[in-house]
Each structure stands twice: as structure tokens, then as C-alpha cells.
Amino acid sequence: MVCVPLFLVGMVGCSVSRSYSRAMGPVGSAMSVVDPNSAFLKTPVVPPPGVIYTNYKAPVDYDFSEHGMGTNAADLKSGMSEVKRINIPYVNLSFAWGGDASLKTAAADGGINTINFVDYETFGILTVYTRTRFHVYGE
Amino acid sequence: MVKKLLGLGALAGAALMLTGCLSAPVMPPYGIIYTDYKAPLDFDQENSMVGMKEGRAATVSYVGLVAMGDASIKAAAEDGGISTIYGADYEYKNIVGIIQNYTTIVYGE
Numbered sequence: 694m695v696c697v698p699l700f701l702v703g704m705v706g707c708s709v710s711r712s713y714s715r716a717m718g719p720v721g722s723a724m725s726v727v728d729p730n731s732a733f734l735k736t737p738v739v740p741p742p743g744v745i746y747t748n749y750k751a752p753v754d755y756d757f758s759e760h761g762m763g764t765n766a767a768d769l770k771s772g773m774s775e776v777k778r779i780n781i782p783y784v785n786l787s788f789a790w791g792g793d794a795s796l797k798t799a800a801a802d803g804g805i806n807t808i809n810f811v812d813y814e815t816f817g818i819l820t821v822y823t824r825t826r827f828h829v830y831g832e
Numbered sequence: 833m834v835k836k837l838l839g840l841g842a843l844a845g846a847a848l849m850l851t852g853c854l855s856a857p858v859m860p861p862y863g864i865i866y867t868d869y870k871a872p873l874d875f876d877q878e879n880s881m882v883g884m885k886e887g888r889a890a891t892v893s894y895v896g897l898v899a900m901g902d903a904s905i906k907a908a909a910e911d912g913g914i915s916t917i918y919g920a921d922y923e924y925k926n927i928v929g930i931i932q933n934y935t936t937i938v939y940g941e
Contacts, residue, residue, distance in 0.1 A: 736855075737855070737856065737857045738855065738856050738857070738873065738922070738936075739854065739855040739856075740854060740891040740893065740899065740901070740903055740932075740934035741853060741854050741891075741893035741896065741899060741926075741932040741934060742893065742896075742899050743893055743894070743896060743897050743898040743899030743900075744896060744897050745897040745898055746897070746898045746899070746900070747898075747899040747900070748899070748900045749891040749899055749900055749901045749902065749903060750889075750891075750901075750902045750903060750904035750906075750907065751891065751903045751904060751934075751936070752873070752903070752904060752905045752920070752936055754905070755857065755873045755874045755905075755920055756874055756876050757874050757877075757917040757918060757919055757920060757938070757940075758874065758876065758877050758878045758879055758918050758919055761878040761879065763879070763916040763917060763918045763940060763941075764916065764917045764918075765915065765916055765917075766905070766906070766909035766914055766915060766916065766917045766938075766940065767909070767914075767915035767916075768915075771906075810905050810906075810917070812904035812905050812906055814904075828904070828906070830905075830906060
């Protein structure tokens with residue numbers, strides 16, 4: 694039972710570091726030294742990330758029953774766009790380049806005219822290097 | 833024993849402090865020590881998912897330090913052999929911040 698208050702501290706820390714980043718911008722980012730929320734992208738669905746190593750795919754698009762028709766998921770073409778970021782921890786100096794993660798670029802990459810759904814992939818090491826890819830599926 | 837508990841508590845607390853928690857469009861209240869729930873991912877559904885095929889894809893995070901997996905819609909649809917997706921839920925499990933599981937569940941035919 695002794696450890697329960699420490700968990701609470703942890704949870705408070707989690708929410709505090711988020712609100713710092715959100716409310717205080719760069720100052721907040723500097724205060725939360727290893728804040729994965731500043732290193733990882735913001736999407737509606739973010740599975741729990743890892744500080745040392747992260748490599749997962751997750752959904753971007755989660756509305757499948759548009760007009761009650763459902764979304765085709767079989768035999769689709771796919772296209773990809775990506776953006777990379779390097780961050781120097783503690784001082785939080787970051788550089789993001791190759792910055793075209795747009796869906797237009799991803800669709801053009803796959804020769805896609807109608808986008809059915811979108812997933813994303815994020816790869817990160819120590820919040821120093823982060824690579825975000827958008828995978829577009831369609832016809 | 834108390835020292836061990838303190839150490840474990842501090843480790844999990846630090847891990848939770850360091851890592852980001854799950855973020856999703858719909859999030860029921862979750863437990864710090866133990867969480868296991870399903871919630872809507874696609875909350876604008878017009879079809880009942882009763883009797884449909886189900887596909888699952890998951891990511892896992894260990895102590896908030898290492899996270900990996902493929903919880904994409906594509907992977908979930910392939911897992912369930914689904915060609916038309918009608919809706920989606922997700923499942924989240926958390927055991928003291930040591931193991932966190934996120935699973936995308938898609939429904940379709």
C-alpha cells in the first residue's frame with residue numbers, strides 16, 4: 694500500500710507535463726525534460742509510447758461507416774509520406790525536416806484517387822530521433 | 833519488503849511520469865494500478881456490429897520505456913479477414929504502468 698501515493702505522483706506528473714507543454718509552449722517543453730508528448734506526434738489515437746524506443750503503427754482515420762456504406766479494406770493500393778525530427782534533450786532544440794507528411798503526397802506516392810483510410814507509423818529513439826509516416830490506403 | 837515496495841512504486845511512478853499515457857477520442861476513467869476496458873474508437877457508427885467478423889491488432893509498451901507493435905487498421909482488417917469495415921472499438925490494458933496494451937478492434941464482413 695506504501696507505493697500507492699507514488700503512483701499518484703506519477704499520474705500527476707504525467708498530466709502536469711502535458712499541460713506544461715500545452716499551456717507554456719517552449720518553456721513547458723524545457724521544463725519537462727524528457728516529455729514524449731513534445732517528441733511524438735499528436736493524433737486522436739496515441740498508444741502508450743516508450744521513452745527509450747518506440748516503433749508502432751496506429752489508426753489516424755477511425756470513421757468507417759460514412760453514409761452507412763462501410764469502408765473497403767481489401768486489395769487496396771498504399772502510399773506513404775513522412776517527416777523526420779531530431780531533438781537535443783534538455784535544451785529541446787529540435788529540427789524537423791523532409792516535412793511533407795501530407796495526405797496528398799502520400800496519395801500521389803501510391804497513385805491513389807480515393808482514400809479509404811489512413812494509418813500512421815511512428816519510430817523514435819530516446820525522443821532524440823523521431824520519424825513519422827502516414828500510410829494512405831485507397832483505390 | 834517495504835523498501836522493495838517503495839522501489840517498485842518509485843520505478844512505476846517514474847515510468848508513468850516519463851511516459852505518455854494512452855490518448856484516444858473516447859476515454860473512460862482508468863485505474864492507476866489496473867485497467868482493462870473496451871471503448872468506442874469509431875463513435876459515429878450507423879451499423880450494429882452484432883454478428884460481424886472481428887479483427888484485432890495491438891501495440892505493447894513496457895514500463896513506458898519500450899513500445900512496439902502494429903495496431904493499424906490495415907493489420908486489424910487483415911487479422912480478421914475483413915474486406916469491408918463498418919466500425920471499430922479499442923481495448924486498453926494497463927498493469928501498474930509496467931505493461932500497457934493498446935488493441936485496435938475492427939468489425940466488418
